[in-house]
Every structure is written in C-alpha cells, then in structure tokens.
Amino acid sequence: MxxxxxxAQRWPNVPMAAGVIAMLLLAAGLAVIFDNESGYRQQxxxxxxxxxxxLAASVSAALDFGDAVAGQEAVDALRVNPQLMAAxxxxxxxxxxAGYERAAGRLxxxxxxxxxxxxxxxxxxxxxxxxxxxxxxxxxSAVREPLSRRITRYSVIGALIIMAALVVIVLGLAHTAxxxxxxxxxxxAKALSDAYAELQVQVDERARAEEQLRQAQKMQALxxxxxxxxxxxxxxxxxxxxxxxxxxxxxxxxxxxxxxxEAIVExxxxxxxxxxxxxxxxxxxxxxxxxxxLNAKIxxxxxxxxxxxxxxxxxxxxxxxxxxxxxxxPAQLESALLNVAVNARDAMADGGTLTIRTxxxxxxxxGRTAVYVAVADSGTGIDPDLLERVFEPFFxxxxxxxxxxxxLSQVYGFAAQSGGEVKMTSALGEGTVVTIILPCSDRxxxxxxxxxxxxxxRGGTGRLLVVDDNxxxxxxxxxxxxxxxxxxxRVNNGEAALERAATEKFDAVFTDVVMPEMTGIELAxxxxxxxxxxxxxxxxxxxxxxxxxxxxxxxxxxxxxxLDTLAQVLEDVLAGNGEAGPSTAA
Amino acid sequence: xxxxxxxxxxxxxxxxALPCGPALAAAQPSDMAVKxxxxxxxxxxxxxxPPAASGPVYLCIVGNDPFGxxxxxxxxxxxxxxxxxxxxxxxGADGAGGCHIAFVQGANAAATxxxxxxxxxxxxxxxxxxxxxxxxxxxHFVLQQGRVRFHIDDAAAAQSRLLISSRLxxxxxxxxxxx
Numbered sequence: 223m224x225x226x227x228x229x230a231q232r233w234p235n236v237p238m239a240a241g242v243i244a245m246l247l248l249a250a251g252l253a254v255i256f257d258n259e260s261g262y263r264q265q266x267x268x269x270x271x272x273x274x275x276x277l278a279a280s281v282s283a284a285l286d287f288g289d290a291v292a293g294q295e296a297v298d299a300l301r302v303n304p305q306l307m308a309a310x311x312x313x314x315x316x317x318x319x320a321g322y323e324r325a326a327g328r329l330x331x332x333x334x335x336x337x338x339x340x341x342x343x344x345x346x347x348x349x350x351x352x353x354x355x356x357x358x359x360x361x362x363s364a365v366r367e368p369l370s371r372r373i374t375r376y377s378v379i380g381a382l383i384i385m386a387a388l389v390v391i392v393l394g395l396a397h398t399a400x401x402x403x404x405x406x407x408x409x410x411a412k413a414l415s416d417a418y419a420e421l422q423v424q425v426d427e428r429a430r431a432e433e434q435l436r437q438a439q440k441m442q443a444l445x446x447x448x449x450x451x452x453x454x455x456x457x458x459x460x461x462x463x464x465x466x467x468x469x470x471x472x473x474x475x476x477x478x479x480x481x482x483x484e485a486i487v488e489x490x491x492x493x494x495x496x497x498x499x500x501x502x503x504x505x506x507x508x509x510x511x512x513x514x515x516l517n518a519k520i521x522x523x524x525x526x527x528x529x530x531x532x533x534x535x536x537x538x539x540x541x542x543x544x545x546x547x548x549x550x551x552p553a554q555l556e557s558a559l560l561n562v563a564v565n566a567r568d569a570m571a572d573g574g575t576l577t578i579r580t581x582x583x584x585x586x587x588x589g590r591t592a593v594y595v596a597v598a599d600s601g602t603g604i605d606p607d608l609l610e611r612v613f614e615p616f617f618x619x620x621x622x623x624x625x626x627x628x629x630l631s632q633v634y635g636f637a638a639q640s641g642g643e644v645k646m647t648s649a650l651g652e653g654t655v656v657t658i659i660l661p662c663s664d665r666x667x668x669x670x671x672x673x674x675x676x677x678x679x680r681g682g683t684g685r686l687l688v689v690d691d692n693x694x695x696x697x698x699x700x701x702x703x704x705x706x707x708x709x710x711x712r713v714n715n716g717e718a719a720l721e722r723a724a725t726e727k728f729d730a731v732f733t734d735v736v737m738p739e740m741t742g743i744e745l746a747x748x749x750x751x752x753x754x755x756x757x758x759x760x761x762x763x764x765x766x767x768x769x770x771x772x773x774x775x776x777x778x779x780x781x782x783x784x785l786d787t788l789a790q791v792l793e794d795v796l797a798g799n800g801e802a803g804p805s806t807a808a
Numbered sequence: 809x810x811x812x813x814x815x816x817x818x819x820x821x822x823x824x825a826l827p828c829g830p831a832l833a834a835a836q837p838s839d840m841a842v843k844x845x846x847x848x849x850x851x852x853x854x855x856x857x858p859p860a861a862s863g864p865v866y867l868c869i870v871g872n873d874p875f876g877x878x879x880x881x882x883x884x885x886x887x888x889x890x891x892x893x894x895x896x897x898x899x900g901a902d903g904a905g906g907c908h909i910a911f912v913q914g915a916n917a918a919a920t921x922x923x924x925x926x927x928x929x930x931x932x933x934x935x936x937x938x939x940x941x942x943x944x945x946x947x948h949f950v951l952q953q954g955r956v957r958f959h960i961d962d963a964a965a966a967q968s969r970l971l972i973s974s975r976l977x978x979x980x981x982x983x984x985x986x987x
C-alpha cells in the first residue's frame with residue numbers, strides 16, 4: 223500500500239519529470255551534434271594536413287628546380303577534391319609558385335605566416351623541404367562539408383531527439399489528462415451517488431405521501447360507505463318506526479294493524495338484506511347458487527321494486543317466456559337487481575319508466591347458452607368518461623349519505639362469480655341500460671319459496687339457557703322463546719352461564735358468539751365438558767369469529783333472525799338433530 | 809569550365825611573369841647559370857651505394873668547364889641531402905672515380921663518349937649537355953622553348969646502382985626506365 227500511496231503522491235510531479243527528461247534528451251542531442259561537429263572538424267583538419275603533406279612532397283622537386291609547369295600539374299591533381307577551395311605552392315621567400323583557386327581571393331598572393339583559421343574553411347600550411355632544407359610552403363584551404371549537408375545530417379538526429387522529447391512530453395501530458403479525467407470521474411461518481419441518495423429521499427417522501435393519500439382515500443371511502451348505510455337504514459327505520467307508532471295507537475282497525483305489521487316485517491327483511499350484502503362484501507362470502515327461474519324471480523320482486531322505487535317511477539317488465547333456468551345465489555341476484563333499480567331511480571329524479579327485459583343472450587365463449595336481464599331507465603345517463611369507472615368499489619356520483627358506492631360493484635362481482643358478465647351502455651340525456659348476462663343451467667328450477675307467515679305459531683317445550691351480553695337482544699330473544707313456550711333462564715356472560723349450567727339442568731343453550739371475556743364458542747367448549755349431551759345453538763350477527771374458528775358442528779342462527787327460523791332450529795336441536803348445519807337468516 | 813580555364817590562364821601568366829625558383833631569383837638567369845643551379849641540386853635526389861653514401865658529395869666538372877664562375881656561385885651554401893657539396897674539376901676521366909656527380913663534356917663527341925664509357929658502371933651520376941653533342945649521360949640537359957630541361961636515363965643509373973628520386977624523375981622530359 224505504502225509504495226502505491228507514495229506513487230500517488232508523486233503523480234503530480236510526472237509532467238515536470240517528463241519536461242526534465244525531455245530537456246535532458248535535447249541536451250544530449252545537442253552534445254551529440256556538437257561532438258560530431260567537433261570530431262568532423264578534427265578529421266577534416268588532419269585530412270587536409272595529409273593532403274598538404276602529399277602535395278609538399280610531390281612539388282618539392284618542381285619547386286626546387288623552378289619547374290612551374292610540373293608544380294602546377296601537381297597542384298592541379300588536387301582539383302578532383304571538390305572541397306578543396308584553394309591550393310598554393312610558395313617559395314621560401316613567400317612568393318607564389320603554383321596554385322589554383324575555385325573562387326577569386328581564396329588564394330593569397332603571398333604567404334605570410336600561418337593562415338588565420340577561417341570559420342567555414344579548414345586551412346593547412348606545411349613546409350616543402352628537400353632533405354633538411356626548407357625551400358617553400360604548401361597552402362591548402364578546404365571548405366568543410368557544405369552547411370546544408372551538415373544541417374541535413376544533424377537535423378535527422380535533431381528530429382529523432384525532438385520526437386523522443388515530444389513522446390515523453392505527450393506521455394506526461396496524457397498522464398496529466400488521465401489523472402484529470404479520473405478526478406472528474408470521481409466527482410461525477412460522487413455526484414451520482416448524491417443524486418441517488420436524493421432520489422432515495424424523494425422516493426421515501428413519495429411513498430409516505432402515497433401512504434397518506436391511501437389513508438385519506440380509505441377514510442373517504444369509509445365515510446362514503448357509512449354515510450350510504452346510514453341513509454339506507456334511515457329510510458328503512460323511518461318505515462319501521464312509523465309503522466310501529468301507528469300500531470301503538472289504540473283502537474286500530476284489524477286490517478290496518480296487519481298492513482303495518484307486514485310493512486315492518488318487510489322493511490326489516492330489506493334491512494337484513496342490506497346488512498347481509500355488506501357482510502357479503504366484507505367477507506367475500508362465496509355464493510350459494512341455486513337453480514332459479516329468472517322470470518319468476520323478477521315477477522316476485524315487482525312489489526318490492528314498486529315500493530322501493532316510489533310512485534314516480536313506472537316499472538314495466540318485458541319477459542321472454544322461452545328462458546332457460548340459471549344457477550345463481552338468489553339473494554345476490556335480488557340485491558343486484560335492486561341495486562340497479564335504485565341507481566335507475568336516482569337517475570330519474572323527476573320520474574320515468576324502468577323497463578326490465580329478459581331474453582336469450584348470445585352463447586358464452588365456452589359454448590354455454592345464456593340469458594340476459596336488462597334494466598333500462600329513461601334517466602339522465604352517464605358521462606362516457608365515468609362509464610368505465612362505475613363498477614369500481616366505492617365509486618359513486620352520489621353525495622355522501624346518498625349511496626354506499628357498493629351497488630354496481632356488487633352487481634359486477636355477482637355477475638362475474640356466477641360465470642356471467644355485466645354491461646352498461648349509456649348516453650347523456652337518453653338513459654342507461656344495465657345488462658346482466660348469466661349462463662344457463664342444465665338443472666331444473668326449484669319453485670320460488672315464499673317466506674312462511676311470520677306469525678305462524680309453533681309450540682316448544684323445554685328449559686333453555688340464553689346467553690347474550692346485549693341486554694336488548696337478550697331480552698328480545700327471551701321474549702321470543704317464552705312466546706314459543708320454552709322456559710328461559712337468561713344470563714349476560716359466559717361465566718354466569720357456566721355457573722348456572724353447573725347447578726341447574728337445561729335442555730339446550732342459546733348463546734351469542736361475540737361477547738367480551740368469553741366467546742360463545744369457548745363457552746360451548748367448556749359446556750361440553752360440563753354436560754356433553756347438552757346441545758348449544760350459536761347466534762351471531764357477525765360471522766368473522768365463526769369463519770375463523772368454526773362453529774364446531776353446532777347450529778348457528780344468524781342475526782337478525784325470524785321467529786320462524788329460531789323455532790325451527792330449536793325444534794331440530796331438541797329433537798336430537800343437533801348436528802344440523804348452520805342455519806341462515808331469513 | 810570557363811572559369812577553370814581562366815584560372816589556368818591566370819596561373820600560367822603568374823608562373824611565367826614571376827621569376828620562378830629560389831635559386832634563380834637573384835639575377836637574370838642565363839642557361840648556364842640554370843644548369844649550374846640544377847647541378848647543385850641533383851645531389852638531394854640521388855642515393856648512392858656505400859661507401860659513396862656518406863661523406864661530402866663531390867660534384868665534378870670533367871673535361872671542359874662551360875660554367876666559369878657560375879658553378880661556384882650555385883654551389884655556395886648548397887647541401888645534398890644533408891651532406892656537404894664540394895666542387896672538383898678534372899681534365900679527364902682519370903681521377904674522377906671518387907666523384908658523385910660528374911658533368912661530362914669533352915672537346916668533341918668522341919672524347920665525351922670515351923669519358924662516359926670509362927665511368928660506366930661506377931656509382932657516378934653522369935650529366936651531359938645537348939649543346940655539346942648527342943652523347944648522353946644519365947641526366948641530359950636540353951633547351952626546350954627557351955627553358956632548360958633534362959632527360960633521365962634511369963636504366964643507366966640502375967646499372968651504376970644509383971637510386972634517383974621519383975620526384976626528380978617527374979621533372980624530366982622523358983625517362984628511360986630501368987629494366
């Protein structure tokens with residue numbers, strides 16, 4: 223690590239080092255050129271010296287004998303050397319004897335002492351001797367290699383060195399550039415990671431905001447739902463309360479008494495259907511399909527529809543008589559038609575016509591035949607933009623307190639779960655048609671069972687323990703059971719029930735499921751230890767506990783229950799048919 | 809080429825206009841003075857066999873003396889290859905056996921030939937002059953275009969075991985080559 227760090231610390235010096243190396247290279251190159259030049263000069267001097275020696279030897283006789291022609295011949299022999307600019311032979315008195323020159327003025331007329339060393343020429347002067355006697359001198363003057371050629375030669379060396387220096391410099395610069403690029407890359411990476419962190423923060427914030435938004439939407443949906451339920455229930459309660467008030471009037475005619483009592487029963491049934499619908503939505507309870515004659519079901523609903531939709535809406539049915547039977551949950555089918563009808567009523571604030579049409583539909587994709595029931599209104603219609611959203615849960619165009627937003631969602635869910643589909647066509651100002659398409663069943667339809675008369679009296683004998691934490695409901699159940707002829711002991715919690723059961727003998731126990739401290743199911747288990755053969759009937763308005771832990775094979779009466787239903791279940795239990803499955807509310 | 813020729817011309821002019829050679833610089837040279845000067849210089853270009861290779865170099869005038877006092881003037885101060893140069897005069901070939909250089913000129917051609925003949929084979933550089941006849945020694949003076957020149961018979965020099973410097977040979981009009 224340490225050498226690396228040290229190297230890294232020295233990195234900034236690399237360009238300087240490159241510069242120094244380049245300078246050294248250049249200096250070395252100059253030294254080489256200088257050395258070369260100086261060596262060349264020395265070589266040239268000795269070369270000229272040798273030539274002068276040779277000339278001196280060869281002209282000595284000619285000079286001695288004054289033979290200028292022979293002397294000139296000897297001098298002329300040197301002409302072949304192009305670098306020799308001048309050659310002269312001088313007598314002992316310095317007078318010229320023979321010579322030549324390539325350019326005027328190169329050859330001195332008289333020789334006086336050693337010639338000055340001219341810059342660009344190499345001069346040599348040697349004595350001419352005969353024996354030991356000096357009889358004259360020879361003078362040679364040669365140019366050095368032409369400057370251009372020397373420059374060419376040195377420029378090659380120079381170019382090589384400059385290139386080497388450039389390479390070093392370029393490498394140094396490249397290194398610097400690389401380092402700079404690395405730094406930039408580092409800063410970019412840092413910026414990127416900063417940006418990523420920033421993004422992370424924003425994502426978190428957004429997730430938080432979305433969570434808040436979801437919460438808000440949930441609260442809004444909850445408000446919508448509770449408002450809708452309150453509205454629907456208020457309507458029903460108005461009928462029940464009004465009817466009950468009339469019934470309390472003394473001296474009421476028998477005919478009126480029956481009518482209002484039935485109105486209460488019917489309205490309560492609708493309230494029960496509404497809560498059932500809510501529970502079905504909440505629990506996503508599986509359908510309980512039955513084979514149904516669609517036309518018969520619709521005919522059976524006309525009274526209900528008339529009453530529900532009010533006097534300003536006229537209900538028209540156009541029923542095809544060649545329909546096949548369908549398989550669906552009848553209660554859900556009823557709810558679906560009612561939901562569509564109520565929407566239609568709300569779309570026709572000033573009244574109008576509701577047409578319910580049935581017929582054979584196009585065969586399904588899997589080849590099964592199908593029927594349809596179309597509910598058309600003459601109302602305001604739906605904006606095309608909203609059309610595709612109307613089946614969404616909690617989507618509603620109604621103000622808070624006017625609807626739950628669950629109606630069409632229920633219709634959609636029912637149709638899909640029944641193997642069919644629902645379509646909606648609408649145009650603003652021309653009304654809306656909701657078409658539910660349901661596949662045919664290959665089974666025979668069971669006849670529609672009309673609810674038994676509520677006031678059917680049944681007899682009952684036996685001693686019952688009633689357990690309910692709610693005083694009103696407990697008192698009501700006690701009253702009903704007394705009415706049916708049973709002996710009733712009522713307690714309001716599980717512990718009390720166990721105490722009574724331990725000391726007294728009961729034929730059956732009728733207990734609420736959802737109670738604080740001890741649930742009805744726990745109570746049933748502990749009673750089983752106490753009196754294994756004593757039947758326990760469970761009752762609940764909210765089946766979550768049962769769906770979680772099961773009823774343990776015990777009969778269940780769902781609230782709200784009808785007198786009839788209660789009587790039937792208890793009869794079955796006391797008759798020893800304790801293994802009967804859970805009963806449903808009417 | 810034109811400049812080359814011009815140069816040559818200039819040099820030729822220089823060569824002829826200037827009194828050439830240190831020996832001839834003093835006075836208006838006559839032919840004989842030139843020949844005397846030449847004679848005084850030959851010794852520097854010849855190697856003699858032993859025992860003639862050491863001691864003074866004797867320059868002899870054999871037979872007639874055409875030089876008069878000129879030869880003494882020429883010899884004065886001269887050396888021959890570092891050896892002193894001394895002048896001798898002989899009337900005939902007899903007694904001239906110790907000479908190193910002998911200028912031979914008889915009263916006639918036959919006398920010259922006789923003297924040369926008696927010297928043949930001896931280590932004596934014989935010199936003759938064309939003015940005195942056709943008899944030729946090893947070096948034979950002639951006058952050509954007004955200038956004193958000479959022929960060299962190197963073959964004869966070889967017979968006499970003399971070695972004439974090539975530098976001297978190069979000045980000769982022609983050289984009879986040694987075998």
